[in-house]
Each structure stands twice: as structure tokens, then as C-alpha cells.
Amino acid sequence: MRASQRARGEDVALVDSLLSADERRRSSGVRFDELRAEQKGLGKLIGKASGDEKAELLKRASQLAADVKAADAERDAADAETQELLQRLGNLVHPDVPVGGEEDFVTLETHGTHRDFAAEGFEPRDHLELGQLLGAIDVERGAKVSGSRFYFLTGVGALLELALVNAAIAQATAAGFTPMLTPALVRPQSMAGTGFLGQAAQDVYHLDKDDLYLVGTSEVPLAAYHMDEIIDADRLPLRYAGFSPCFRREAGSHGKDTRGIFRVHQFDKVEMFSYVLPEDSQAEHQRLLEWEKQWLTSLELPFRVIDVASADLGSSASRKYDCEAWIPTQGKYRELTSTSDCTEFQSRRLSIRVREDKKVRPLATLNGTLCAVPRTIVAILENHQQADGSVRVPEVLRPYLGGREVLEPVAK
Known part of the structure; x- marks a missing residue:
């Protein structure tokens, strides 16, 4: 894809920016899933706990809710950036296409x-x-x-x-x-x-x-x-x-x-x-x-x-x-x-x-x-x-x- 962008006379760095954004999208998605799983597990524990233990679990649940919300926003932002960069990327140039500008046909x-x-x-x-x-x-x-x-x-x-x-x-x-x-x-x-x-x-x-x-x-x-x-x-x-x-x-x-x-x-x-x-x-x-x-x-x-x-x-x-x-x-x-x-x-x-x-x-x-x-x-x-x-x-x-x-x- 880098070679294709170069042949088009387009920004080669766009490929690396896209890869970086996609990596953030993937990692933030994993982070969100992990936090959501912990949040669901914590909910079950809270129902069985009492006293100081329950208070601590509720405190952790409050923090998890904020972390889940932040992770969700980070995932959405990374996904939006990935899609925006993807829209700017041209199609892969066929290898037999002559390289050059308008007069190089x-x-x-x-x-x-x-x-x-x-x-x-x-x-x-x-x-x-x-x-x-x-x-x-x-x-x-x-x-x-x-x-x-x-x-x-x-x-x-x-x-x-x-x-x-x-x-x-x-x-x-x-x-x-x-x-x-x-x-x-x-x-x-x-x-x-x-x-x-x-x-x-x-x-x-x-x-x-x-x-x-x-x-x-x-x-x-x-x-x-x-x-x-x-x-x-x-x-x-x-x-x-x-x-x-x-x-x-x-x-x-x-x-x-x-x-x-x-x-x-x-x-x-x-x-x-x-x-x-x-x-x-x-x-x-x-x-x-x-x-x-x-x-x-x-x-x-x-x-x-x-x-x-x-x-x-x-x-x-x-x-x-x-x-x-x-x-x-x-x-x-x-x-x-x-x-x-x-x-x-x-x-x-x-x-x-x-x-x-x-x-x-x-x-x-x-x-x-x-x-x-x-x-x-x-x-x-x-x-x-x-x-x-x-x-x-x-x-x-x-x-x-x-x-x-x-x-x-x-x-x-």
C-alpha cells in the first residue's frame, strides 16, 4: 500500500497513520472489553457482599463505571480516526499500471x-x-x-x-x-x-x-x-x-x-x-x-x-x-x-x-x-x-x- 500511495503521488505517511490508529482502535477495544467483564463480575460480588466489603466493592464499581465510560469514548474516537484515514486512502494500484503523471500513459x-x-x-x-x-x-x-x-x-x-x-x-x-x-x-x-x-x-x-x-x-x-x-x-x-x-x-x-x-x-x-x-x-x-x-x-x-x-x-x-x-x-x-x-x-x-x-x-x-x-x-x-x-x-x-x-x- 505504501508503494501504491507513492505511485499515485499521494501521502505515504497516511499508511503508517492508519496502522497506528487501527492499533489504538484494537487495543482500546480490548481494554473496554476487559473493563466491562470486570464490571459484570463485580456486580455479582456486590449482591453477595455486606458491610465494609460491600462498601469497598461499591467504591470500585463507581471507579469502574468511569473507566468503562472513558474506554468506550477512547474506542469510539480511535475507530472514527481509523475510518477517516481509511476514507482518504486510494485503491491499491495494479502492478502493471505505468507509474507517473498525466503525460506518462x-x-x-x-x-x-x-x-x-x-x-x-x-x-x-x-x-x-x-x-x-x-x-x-x-x-x-x-x-x-x-x-x-x-x-x-x-x-x-x-x-x-x-x-x-x-x-x-x-x-x-x-x-x-x-x-x-x-x-x-x-x-x-x-x-x-x-x-x-x-x-x-x-x-x-x-x-x-x-x-x-x-x-x-x-x-x-x-x-x-x-x-x-x-x-x-x-x-x-x-x-x-x-x-x-x-x-x-x-x-x-x-x-x-x-x-x-x-x-x-x-x-x-x-x-x-x-x-x-x-x-x-x-x-x-x-x-x-x-x-x-x-x-x-x-x-x-x-x-x-x-x-x-x-x-x-x-x-x-x-x-x-x-x-x-x-x-x-x-x-x-x-x-x-x-x-x-x-x-x-x-x-x-x-x-x-x-x-x-x-x-x-x-x-x-x-x-x-x-x-x-x-x-x-x-x-x-x-x-x-x-x-x-x-x-x-x-x-x-x-x-x-x-x-x-x-x-x-x-x-x-
């Missing part, structure tokens, strides 16, 4: 080819210019109504979102996922249990009056769906595909991706989520990645798969793969989907267990973005644009757009 695969717009005789427009030509994106009124990093999807933009969501849910359903429409507001234990109140807390919206959190991903309600439950092993794997609005403060992103709808405060997303036996989590992780690759391939997008470095994993992931699509006007790959193996990290915190051969133990949870709508729209518009400002519709989306093959610019 390893590229595993590359799919598709970049279009040569110069050879086609025109300069590519960015997604915002295309969205305005198509009457699909309105960021000016989004800012007027809600502030920066908000937007309206209008006309074919709104239809394109609905097409993406329906196509993504159709793929997930065909793969055996149960479609879910999830709450956008969750209680603190749901948010903390999934690991989003640690290092990610700065990006979370909190409603103080109600003590509820707006989710940044439907991973949160999907993980908490079976909170405090024991699941029979023969029901696994359980796979859900959640659709929900997502809210992120984007703290620390000042000046980044300020143009258009790539990095926004509110967006819709289709998320895959799996519950499996711990020994099956790595195989399930590969399956989630394959479903993401299938999705991006069906959208006819050039993309690459990266093995995310240790310091960029987030607290709950043991290992994470990102699929990054090529964005022509930026001249680089940008994250569109991500899949994480959270092993037993979330299930322990949420008290989700599996019953197998009369034994009960934690299970493993995994998540995978199938379609984060705004970023996918960005990639589709830029990669499938044509010289006149129109955009070719990938075949997989055409049935959900009334058979439309091209999105045409609209009159001003």
Missing part, C-alpha cells in the same frame, strides 16, 4: 486514420463553428442563461444527442446490460462510498440545505444501487447501463477548453457498470474496453487506447484505460471514454458483498463510459465534416435520425 492501440483535409482541398472548421452553421449549438445563450461552460443543443444538435443516447443504449442492451435511468442527486454515503469525496471533491456540486450531491457520473448511483446488500454469486455478473445528467464544477480547469462544448458543467452520459467476483474483474475490464472500442468504431472515429498512469487514476481505480478520439482542429487525441477496474474498493465502502458457498465477501465493481454526449458530438462534427459545412452522419446513427445521411447547414 502508455499507448496500447491506435484505430482508424486521420483525414487529410489539405488533400481534400479545405481547412477543417472546429466543432463550435460547425455547430453554429448547423443550428445545433448555442453557447452564447447558454452563458446568458447559466454562465460559462453551459450551452444549448438546438435543432439537429438536440436530435443528434437523442440519436447517440438511443444508439448507445441499444448497443449496451444487446450486450446484456440492463438499461437504467438513475437519480442525479445522491446522499453523502453514496458519493463517499464510490470515492468521489476524496481528491475529486472539488469537482462535486453540493446542496447544503438538503445535504445532497449532484452526480458527476451515473457510476455513483449505479455503485450505490446495491449498497448494504448481499448478492448471491449465481446472479453475477450484474451489468447496468445508466443514463443520467452529469454535473462537474471543473475546478482547476480555468483557461482549458473554454471554446465550445468539450469541457462543460452539465452534460448527459451513458455509463456501463458491472458487479463481478473479484477474480473476474480483470477479464471484465477487458470486456468493457472492447465494448467502448466497438462503440467508437461504429461512429467511424479515429482513436487510440491508453493505459492511464498511476497519478492520474483517481482514488477508486486500480487500473484505467481511456479511449481518446482524434480532434482535427486541435491536432491531438482527447478522451472520449474511460473504463476503470475498482476491484473491491467501492464494495467495501458501500458494504456490498457476495454470498458463495455459504461464505460472504466483498465483490468487485467496474465502470466504463460508453457515450459522454458533448465530447462525442465534438468528435463526430469535426471528423465527419464536409467542405460546405455539412456533416456526414455515421451509419449507426442514421436509423435514429429518420434515415438522415447528412446534417445540412441552416439559413441564418
Whole structure:
């Protein structure tokens, strides 16, 4: 665990503080049990004693009552400290994860080819210019109504979102996922249990009056769906595909991706989520990645798969793969989907267990973005644009757009 913390760039001393607090919790618990046992034994003796002996026993009983109360408080304090430190500890990093920061990822695969717009005789427009030509994106009124990093999807933009969501849910359903429409507001234990109140807390919206959190991903309600439950092993794997609005403060992103709808405060997303036996989590992780690759391939997008470095994993992931699509006007790959193996990290915190051969133990949870709508729209518009400002519709989306093959610019 110390090596894992070091790889994450997190505080290694936290492990020793946790061990120390846990030792105090154990020893104070033993002390409490000893005092309680003595207190019970003394009670029996008092009933049989008389005179000076009884007076002495009563005096000892009074002192024991104070000692028991103090030991109980010490045990509770040590337990609370242990739990607080445990909540701050990230998941154990998989040994094959590349060590380092955001730029230290390893590229595993590359799919598709970049279009040569110069050879086609025109300069590519960015997604915002295309969205305005198509009457699909309105960021000016989004800012007027809600502030920066908000937007309206209008006309074919709104239809394109609905097409993406329906196509993504159709793929997930065909793969055996149960479609879910999830709450956008969750209680603190749901948010903390999934690991989003640690290092990610700065990006979370909190409603103080109600003590509820707006989710940044439907991973949160999907993980908490079976909170405090024991699941029979023969029901696994359980796979859900959640659709929900997502809210992120984007703290620390000042000046980044300020143009258009790539990095926004509110967006819709289709998320895959799996519950499996711990020994099956790595195989399930590969399956989630394959479903993401299938999705991006069906959208006819050039993309690459990266093995995310240790310091960029987030607290709950043991290992994470990102699929990054090529964005022509930026001249680089940008994250569109991500899949994480959270092993037993979330299930322990949420008290989700599996019953197998009369034994009960934690299970493993995994998540995978199938379609984060705004970023996918960005990639589709830029990669499938044509010289006149129109955009070719990938075949997989055409049935959900009334058979439309091209999105045409609209009159001003």
C-alpha cells in the first residue's frame, strides 16, 4: 500500500497513520472489553457482599463505571480516526499500471486514420463553428442563461444527442446490460462510498440545505444501487447501463477548453457498470474496453487506447484505460471514454458483498463510459465534416435520425 500511495503521488505517511490508529482502535477495544467483564463480575460480588466489603466493592464499581465510560469514548474516537484515514486512502494500484503523471500513459492501440483535409482541398472548421452553421449549438445563450461552460443543443444538435443516447443504449442492451435511468442527486454515503469525496471533491456540486450531491457520473448511483446488500454469486455478473445528467464544477480547469462544448458543467452520459467476483474483474475490464472500442468504431472515429498512469487514476481505480478520439482542429487525441477496474474498493465502502458457498465477501465493481454526449458530438462534427459545412452522419446513427445521411447547414 505504501508503494501504491507513492505511485499515485499521494501521502505515504497516511499508511503508517492508519496502522497506528487501527492499533489504538484494537487495543482500546480490548481494554473496554476487559473493563466491562470486570464490571459484570463485580456486580455479582456486590449482591453477595455486606458491610465494609460491600462498601469497598461499591467504591470500585463507581471507579469502574468511569473507566468503562472513558474506554468506550477512547474506542469510539480511535475507530472514527481509523475510518477517516481509511476514507482518504486510494485503491491499491495494479502492478502493471505505468507509474507517473498525466503525460506518462502508455499507448496500447491506435484505430482508424486521420483525414487529410489539405488533400481534400479545405481547412477543417472546429466543432463550435460547425455547430453554429448547423443550428445545433448555442453557447452564447447558454452563458446568458447559466454562465460559462453551459450551452444549448438546438435543432439537429438536440436530435443528434437523442440519436447517440438511443444508439448507445441499444448497443449496451444487446450486450446484456440492463438499461437504467438513475437519480442525479445522491446522499453523502453514496458519493463517499464510490470515492468521489476524496481528491475529486472539488469537482462535486453540493446542496447544503438538503445535504445532497449532484452526480458527476451515473457510476455513483449505479455503485450505490446495491449498497448494504448481499448478492448471491449465481446472479453475477450484474451489468447496468445508466443514463443520467452529469454535473462537474471543473475546478482547476480555468483557461482549458473554454471554446465550445468539450469541457462543460452539465452534460448527459451513458455509463456501463458491472458487479463481478473479484477474480473476474480483470477479464471484465477487458470486456468493457472492447465494448467502448466497438462503440467508437461504429461512429467511424479515429482513436487510440491508453493505459492511464498511476497519478492520474483517481482514488477508486486500480487500473484505467481511456479511449481518446482524434480532434482535427486541435491536432491531438482527447478522451472520449474511460473504463476503470475498482476491484473491491467501492464494495467495501458501500458494504456490498457476495454470498458463495455459504461464505460472504466483498465483490468487485467496474465502470466504463460508453457515450459522454458533448465530447462525442465534438468528435463526430469535426471528423465527419464536409467542405460546405455539412456533416456526414455515421451509419449507426442514421436509423435514429429518420434515415438522415447528412446534417445540412441552416439559413441564418
